[in-house]
Amino acid sequence: MTPAPPTCRSGHSSAARPRPPRALRNLNAKIASVPMILTALVVFMGGTAWTVAHSFTKSRLLPKWKFVGFDQYERLWSSNRWLISVENLLIYGLCSLVLTMAIGFTLAALLDRKIRFEGAFRTIFLYPFALSFVVTGLAWQWILNPDFGIQNVVRSWGWESFAFDPLNNPETVIFGVLIAGLWQGSGFVMVIMLAGLRGIDEDIWKAARVDGIGVTKTYVRVIIPMMRPVFVTALVIIASGIIKLYDLVVAQTNGGPGISSEVPAKYVINYMFEAQNLGQGFAASTMMLLSVIIILVPWAYLEFGGKKRG
Amino acid sequence: MTLMTHSVEIRDLDLHFGELQVLHQLNLDIEQGEFLVLLGSSGCGKSTLLNCIAGLLDISDGQIFIQGQNVTWAEPSERGIGMVFQSYALYPQMTVERNLSFGLKNARLPKPEIAKRVARAAEVLQIEPLLKRKPAALSGGQRQRVAIGRTLVRDVDVFLFDEPLSNLDAKLRADLRVELKRLHQQLANTMIYVTHDQVEAMTLADRIAIMKGGRIMQLSSPDEIYNRPQNLYVAGFIGSPAMNLIEGVLIDGVFHAGSLALPMQRYDYRNGPHHGAAVIGIRPEHILTGEQITRADATAEVLVDLVEGLGSDTLVYATHGAQNLRLRMDGASRVSAGDRLRIGFDTARASLFDPNTEARL
Amino acid sequence: MTLMTHSVEIRDLDLHFGELQVLHQLNLDIEQGEFLVLLGSSGCGKSTLLNCIAGLLDISDGQIFIQGQNVTWAEPSERGIGMVFQSYALYPQMTVERNLSFGLKNARLPKPEIAKRVARAAEVLQIEPLLKRKPAALSGGQRQRVAIGRTLVRDVDVFLFDEPLSNLDAKLRADLRVELKRLHQQLANTMIYVTHDQVEAMTLADRIAIMKGGRIMQLSSPDEIYNRPQNLYVAGFIGSPAMNLIEGVLIDGVFHAGSLALPMQRYDYRNGPHHGAAVIGIRPEHILTGEQITRADATAEVLVDLVEGLGSDTLVYATHGAQNLRLRMDGASRVSAGDRLRIGFDTARASLFDPNTEARL
Amino acid sequence: MVDLTPQTPKGSPVRILDGPRGAKPKTRVSRRNVMLYGTLLLIALYYLLPLYVMVVTSLKGMPEIRLGNIFSPPVEITFQPWIKAWSEACTGINCDGLSRGFGNSIKILVPSVALSIAIASVNGYALANWRFKGSETFFTILIIGAFIPYQTMLYPIVIILRELKLMGSLWGLVLVHSIFGMPILTLLFRNYFSSLPEELFKAARVDGAGFWGIYLRVMVPMSIPIFVVAMILQVTGIWNDFLFGVIYTKPETYPMTVQLNNIVNSVQGVKEYNVNMAATLLTGLVPLVIYLVSGKLFVRGIAAGAVKG
Amino acid sequence: ADLEVTHWWTSGGEAAAVTKFADAVNGQTAHNWVDGAIAGSGTTARPIIISRILGGDPMAATQLTHGRQAEELIEAGLMTDLTELAEKEGWRDIVNPPSLLDSCTYEGRIYCVPVNIHSTQWLWLSHEAFDKAGMSVPQDWYEFVAAAPKLAEAGIVPLAMGQQGWQQRIAFGALTVGLVDPDSWRKVSLERDAGVAAGPQYAKVFDAVVDARELARNSNVQDWNLATNMVITGKAGGQIMGDWAQGEFTLAEQVAGQDYTCLPGMGLNQIIDTSGDAFYFPVIDDAEVRQAQMDMASVLISKEVQVAFNLTKGSLPVRGDVDLSAANDCMKKGLAILADGNVLPSMDQAFSADTQAQIQDLMAEFWASDMAAADAQARYAEIIADAD
Numbered sequence A: 001m002t003p004a005p006p007t008c009r010s011g012h013s014s015a016a017r018p019r020p021p022r023a024l025r026n027l028n029a030k031i032a033s034v035p036m037i038l039t040a041l042v043v044f045m046g047g048t049a050w051t052v053a054h055s056f057t058k059s060r061l062l063p064k065w066k067f068v069g070f071d072q073y074e075r076l077w078s079s080n081r082w083l084i085s086v087e088n089l090l091i092y093g094l095c096s097l098v099l100t101m102a103i104g105f106t107l108a109a110l111l112d113r114k115i116r117f118e119g120a121f122r123t124i125f126l127y128p129f130a131l132s133f134v135v136t137g138l139a140w141q142w143i144l145n146p147d148f149g150i151q152n153v154v155r156s157w158g159w160e161s162f163a164f165d166p167l168n169n170p171e172t173v174i175f176g177v178l179i180a181g182l183w184q185g186s187g188f189v190m191v192i193m194l195a196g197l198r199g200i201d202e203d204i205w206k207a208a209r210v211d212g213i214g215v216t217k218t219y220v221r222v223i224i225p226m227m228r229p230v231f232v233t234a235l236v237i238i239a240s241g242i243i244k245l246y247d248l249v250v251a252q253t254n255g256g257p258g259i260s261s262e263v264p265a266k267y268v269i270n271y272m273f274e275a276q277n278l279g280q281g282f283a284a285s286t287m288m289l290l291s292v293i294i295i296l297v298p299w300a301y302l303e304f305g306g307k308k309r310g
Numbered sequence B, C: 001m002t003l004m005t006h007s008v009e010i011r012d013l014d015l016h017f018g019e020l021q022v023l024h025q026l027n028l029d030i031e032q033g034e035f036l037v038l039l040g041s042s043g044c045g046k047s048t049l050l051n052c053i054a055g056l057l058d059i060s061d062g063q064i065f066i067q068g069q070n071v072t073w074a075e076p077s078e079r080g081i082g083m084v085f086q087s088y089a090l091y092p093q094m095t096v097e098r099n100l101s102f103g104l105k106n107a108r109l110p111k112p113e114i115a116k117r118v119a120r121a122a123e124v125l126q127i128e129p130l131l132k133r134k135p136a137a138l139s140g141g142q143r144q145r146v147a148i149g150r151t152l153v154r155d156v157d158v159f160l161f162d163e164p165l166s167n168l169d170a171k172l173r174a175d176l177r178v179e180l181k182r183l184h185q186q187l188a189n190t191m192i193y194v195t196h197d198q199v200e201a202m203t204l205a206d207r208i209a210i211m212k213g214g215r216i217m218q219l220s221s222p223d224e225i226y227n228r229p230q231n232l233y234v235a236g237f238i239g240s241p242a243m244n245l246i247e248g249v250l251i252d253g254v255f256h257a258g259s260l261a262l263p264m265q266r267y268d269y270r271n272g273p274h275h276g277a278a279v280i281g282i283r284p285e286h287i288l289t290g291e292q293i294t295r296a297d298a299t300a301e302v303l304v305d306l307v308e309g310l311g312s313d314t315l316v317y318a319t320h321g322a323q324n325l326r327l328r329m330d331g332a333s334r335v336s337a338g339d340r341l342r343i344g345f346d347t348a349r350a351s352l353f354d355p356n357t358e359a360r361l
Numbered sequence D: 001m002v003d004l005t006p007q008t009p010k011g012s013p014v015r016i017l018d019g020p021r022g023a024k025p026k027t028r029v030s031r032r033n034v035m036l037y038g039t040l041l042l043i044a045l046y047y048l049l050p051l052y053v054m055v056v057t058s059l060k061g062m063p064e065i066r067l068g069n070i071f072s073p074p075v076e077i078t079f080q081p082w083i084k085a086w087s088e089a090c091t092g093i094n095c096d097g098l099s100r101g102f103g104n105s106i107k108i109l110v111p112s113v114a115l116s117i118a119i120a121s122v123n124g125y126a127l128a129n130w131r132f133k134g135s136e137t138f139f140t141i142l143i144i145g146a147f148i149p150y151q152t153m154l155y156p157i158v159i160i161l162r163e164l165k166l167m168g169s170l171w172g173l174v175l176v177h178s179i180f181g182m183p184i185l186t187l188l189f190r191n192y193f194s195s196l197p198e199e200l201f202k203a204a205r206v207d208g209a210g211f212w213g214i215y216l217r218v219m220v221p222m223s224i225p226i227f228v229v230a231m232i233l234q235v236t237g238i239w240n241d242f243l244f245g246v247i248y249t250k251p252e253t254y255p256m257t258v259q260l261n262n263i264v265n266s267v268q269g270v271k272e273y274n275v276n277m278a279a280t281l282l283t284g285l286v287p288l289v290i291y292l293v294s295g296k297l298f299v300r301g302i303a304a305g306a307v308k309g
Numbered sequence E: 001a002d003l004e005v006t007h008w009w010t011s012g013g014e015a016a017a018v019t020k021f022a023d024a025v026n027g028q029t030a031h032n033w034v035d036g037a038i039a040g041s042g043t044t045a046r047p048i049i050i051s052r053i054l055g056g057d058p059m060a061a062t063q064l065t066h067g068r069q070a071e072e073l074i075e076a077g078l079m080t081d082l083t084e085l086a087e088k089e090g091w092r093d094i095v096n097p098p099s100l101l102d103s104c105t106y107e108g109r110i111y112c113v114p115v116n117i118h119s120t121q122w123l124w125l126s127h128e129a130f131d132k133a134g135m136s137v138p139q140d141w142y143e144f145v146a147a148a149p150k151l152a153e154a155g156i157v158p159l160a161m162g163q164q165g166w167q168q169r170i171a172f173g174a175l176t177v178g179l180v181d182p183d184s185w186r187k188v189s190l191e192r193d194a195g196v197a198a199g200p201q202y203a204k205v206f207d208a209v210v211d212a213r214e215l216a217r218n219s220n221v222q223d224w225n226l227a228t229n230m231v232i233t234g235k236a237g238g239q240i241m242g243d244w245a246q247g248e249f250t251l252a253e254q255v256a257g258q259d260y261t262c263l264p265g266m267g268l269n270q271i272i273d274t275s276g277d278a279f280y281f282p283v284i285d286d287a288e289v290r291q292a293q294m295d296m297a298s299v300l301i302s303k304e305v306q307v308a309f310n311l312t313k314g315s316l317p318v319r320g321d322v323d324l325s326a327a328n329d330c331m332k333k334g335l336a337i338l339a340d341g342n343v344l345p346s347m348d349q350a351f352s353a354d355t356q357a358q359i360q361d362l363m364a365e366f367w368a369s370d371m372a373a374a375d376a377q378a379r380y381a382e383i384i385a386d387a388d
């Protein structure tokens, strides 16, 4: 279509454009990534480094360079409240992980059974996710209140000895928090699971039916193992929420009764601002970070660093 | 009815998806050990029919018998059928061995029996070295074999295949086609096979059912389908390049179309001679050229428009007046666009159709 | 270097993905107006090569010239190429018209010029009625045409196609193949076409480049490739069913394999006669049967193992001692498994290879 | 393995075309359905309970609340608590309820959502289609950042904002929301853009579109579902945020949640549960409505962006 | 100029009191009080206030508990020096007790305006409750403990206690001041004498807390004012709470001595501490605002405003020279103790926030568990030994 190239072209390399230097290749992408790079380096890395560095100081109300070595950590790990916080987080985290997954998956599986009113059910299970933890905490604090909540109602039906008062018992309070946490978080996990289920090859179901494998068994032995990546996604999302657990506890129990429902994030906040012992707060948050990194780095490496896309 | 039953019988099968009727009063008898291929263009209801037979879809009306048992309401696993899917639907997290044995374990067969059957299937399909691998570590062809193996171990009467080769590349497809054919000769089970690949259908089938819009258009042997299509749809559908279809009129046993006049004396009419409007169908390879032209009942000269050399054959697109003609010639032929070519018609191998009913004359 | 340049020239092209070297010191000259097909099995680097030419992949070493310009480091849009993808890659949210004009708008062409070119392309491709539709409302074939149109409007020198037909069903594929061929005759642009479908390659190409593991194994006309493969790989790769390859030994111009003795007097050696181990390759259709057997240089008797009727042809799988043979016979042949069949060899059309170097003798 | 002799049917030697025919009879109340819907309804009840309690309580007067049962419907419906929560409740010396927080929340919400989505989508696009050396490393750091409890970052961010002279301004808060929304949103967008056919991207490059041209003209119009998901997540997150809203702004621009906290935590004699509930509901209304309206899109978008196989 | 003021006075009585300040500022100066109330006590408010100041966008004035909280901010030069104004108005002469001004002083300069005196050592008793149980109102802590079983019999919660750490800490502090002799108290609180903290004097306190824990077993309210409300309505016999509880009684129109009784120092040691609130003025680089800050400081400490504010809030004014004839019974008790000079430094002055937080954690744990008095005392002694 175009005319033949001009006749007087002597050699090939005359118009050759040199290989562009490395730094300038993909320049626009690099420019566009500046916010991400800044956030990653300055805010997350820088902020973290700053925090870790100050955890070795005797900072009080204001950050100060008064180096005290591992003093803050020693005190941290000898603090009863911190130990209880960690224990609570472990209990809550473990239960929350397992139960959120279980509930989320069960709901998704139920909804995936081609039922009527799927939209309505889905909305009902999902709406708590739209509410803040503060709201969730308040609502459940109230429902679990023995004087006018569930216990009171059941008693008013005539079952006088009925007792359901998780929030005022140090042994059970964390499970009271768990009830609210599950209520809020499982809907979102359900959506993720549902999306995952919808992605499963229809033929697998048919194959299982022809093989005579029951629905439950198909889920357990075939579908769930196939959804590994979905579970990993859900796991990461839930886990990141668990570590940050703070608002819910503050709104629902404020750490009480006593210190029996304290959690690490709350410890951090209280020591940073109320006790005005930044060093202690930073030491606690460094411990939290450390555990996050131990769990996460291998995962992130596998997920993002290792394999390359075509 | 005799005591001798068909392997699969389908009676007056109807299937709706909501408003949409996908299968219409469909009847089909399949013999013991027969290899039946369901062929049709996309969306004609092939998979739907197969799923009805398997019990994976609840039918709207009609009955289904397998080995003489009414299985209309039976569960898929109780029908004595096995199914191989297009995507194979292997359980990805289980080894090949577990894939094969999973159904049996579920049916609570004794361990030694399971081991025996798995070993047997692995032997038949030559997948013994793969037993410990997971599906992800298998090639397409190997996966396909495992999928068949999963059906094999269950000792079923009827094998159902839904386009089991269409995900593979051409070479592998050709190889596996041959293997499948051998397997059928060895096992002699009834097999129902869905495809939209004509080559597969022609090579594999004992009988082919050509479907269109939820109805069976013709159910015959591949040879019959190819050489004696029962209606225009089948005629146009089967064969690549497609049959040349020329509209004209049949007067006193001679077919006239434009300047063409083909004496149809040697034509084998279905219901005796016919007069009036007709469509003649002639396959590209039944248009004779070169020395063979002596065998022709009539000849004509055409203008070559385009030539495609396939190596083994040469396809020639030519025109005769306003009429486009496709010819298949020998791979060694040296024709090129613009040439004028003398061709001959072998009317005995042609087909005639009524343009109104579209049925074969 | 002459003043008259090739359309595309590739010099010593290397490409790595990390550790993996995908293209190895590849050289390729493509003439003005040539239709070049890159053919090879999956993963051999066809798409990679095409992407390098298009500038969509940064090469590791070497140079690329288009119309005599060194475009090794030019942006894709500056190379004077257009590309049609397997999935067509139409912009789903734009109408056909916007799809066509997108590239021109990016190049800031004046509005009237854009309109003119879009109209022209739409006319050539006969998609005028579709201009206001979105891609989702088009059939596969129509989409394909729009994808070509997008390239057409840009008035480029070289068209690149990456398996543009492989997403279509068999029938449509055949039709579009013919259309594409016509289009090339009409436009006379240089076209580089990637496929792994032999039929496409054979029918479309002026020259075919057979690739394997990032290297070009043979670059010749389809006829040459089919009838005079340069090495064992090409011989085995091209042709369906594949060429019969028989190992034996060449002694005094006679090829011996088991009880078979084929006089190779009529064979056209590349470098003069050869002695010692050799592999003979004979295409299924060059094994003669029936009356043609008189033309044969040697005959043998085989046992028919499996017969596949394709309608137009019949494929016969047979054995001669331990040797498996594939034969292609006429569609009307009546052979069945178990038959004994007399066959003849046309040695002039056979190929001989050195089993060590794998090269043609 | 296969018996080639034809089988005689079991039972009657003469097989007639009898037995079941037509569609398998399905009772509407099969055991399976009872189980299925029963379970669903039960769980739905658990999920609805708090909402029900909040609504019912917000419509009762205080005397009725004190009488006890939180589950009983209001005898006498009163909207007074809603009015009070919206425009009368006091914090400190201001008695104008949530109403003034609402406008602020909107003012914070709109630019925050817009900016955070804009940044994250461009980042995701660069990561998916224009990788460069180190891009994945930065991304990994970013993702780990998603796990850092916000509270630990309060001080460093205060310092950053101080250096940028953005402390206390609306834009400071917008920036903070963009930073903390970035990890998850970038992940979503990156996964989504990766799932789009790469050929489209290549086609656009051949067509001469540059980095921004492809993003704006090709990618964005194709990515509505994921933009919807991102929007929903951000609206929920930012609307419900209390911590940043209160720390990085000042009283004139306090968002609704701060007002809510003030109302709920300012106990005046007795806790006015009805007002608290009304205030809570009012605050949650915006995200709730968004969820109700766009639930289906949300699931679709999640399927496209978060769950990769 | 607009003066943005942050504070956490949001309960009914508190809000009414702060309105007096706002009215005074708006009325007596040309400036405008912009209220920045943050509910949820100092825990919520303090991080906000501190971040704002550190972030370079401070409010014009803020409430802080005086004592050691602001020391570092002053040190960092973030707070406005009020010395000039103080000298001009002679604060050193009018502020009573003078220790209040000392708390505002850092290296000889004055940085805050004390606005009230709060004492935390009060036992509030409900007449209605004791009437119901058919008893007379007890006169000290031990009598109260003795009366408890009868209250419980009558279905009354003997001791109302909000289940929040700071309330438990205050109760502990109150019992300490009430039960321990002042010398021992000083040894522990000011000299960090861990030996005394572990000794028999303090053992009494921990036993008393064990008693209190028992008495409050059925009190399951969270907020202090809800606990106060139990006393007001006769659902509870008594409550240990600071003098700000007075505001709630006033709001409920109860009359001291008639509807309720207040016992400073648990009715044992007639001593109170003098903590209180103060206003600080962060440095703002704007002359107009700086002037406004001075004007506001001057208004806050002026006579009429002090009276109006403290009467509403239930706290004591920081000036000895005001007329409090309108004060009620309880306030007068407090004033009398003040006048006698039976005052101790407040906890905020004695301990750093960090140490207080540790004590609070200990108390929270102690109240909610069955920890033995001896164990708690041992841990308390440890905290004292490490205190700074």
Ligand SMILES: Nc1ncnc2c1ncn2[C@@H]1O[C@H](COP(=O)(O)OP(=O)(O)OP(=O)(O)O)[C@@H](O)[C@H]1O
Binding pocket: B017, B020, B022, B040, B041, B042, B043, B044, B045, B046, B047, B048, B049, B196
């Ligand atoms: N679950 C379903 N709901 C509604 N319509 C359906 C459903 N499954 C299939 N159909 C419709 O029924 C018709 C037949 O579908 P079927 O899958 O049997 O076609 P097919 O012949 O297998 O086609 P293909 O070759 O593409 O697989 C189609 O028109 C299809 O749209």
Ligand SMILES: Nc1ncnc2c1ncn2[C@@H]1O[C@H](COP(=O)(O)OP(=O)(O)OP(=O)(O)O)[C@@H](O)[C@H]1O
Binding pocket: A308, A309, A310, C017, C020, C022, C040, C041, C042, C043, C044, C045, C046, C047, C048, C049, C196
């Ligand atoms: N981005 C990539 N990173 C790493 N390896 C790649 C990438 N793209 C392709 N490859 C590898 O390069 C080789 C050639 O790939 P290419 O896509 O060119 O094959 P192809 O010949 O086009 O195959 P197909 O017919 O399947 O399209 C393959 O082994 C492939 O795995």
Ligand SMILES: [Mg+2]
Binding pocket: B046, B047, B048
């Ligand atoms: Mg199908």
Ligand SMILES: [Mg+2]
Binding pocket: C046, C047, C048
């Ligand atoms: Mg490719």
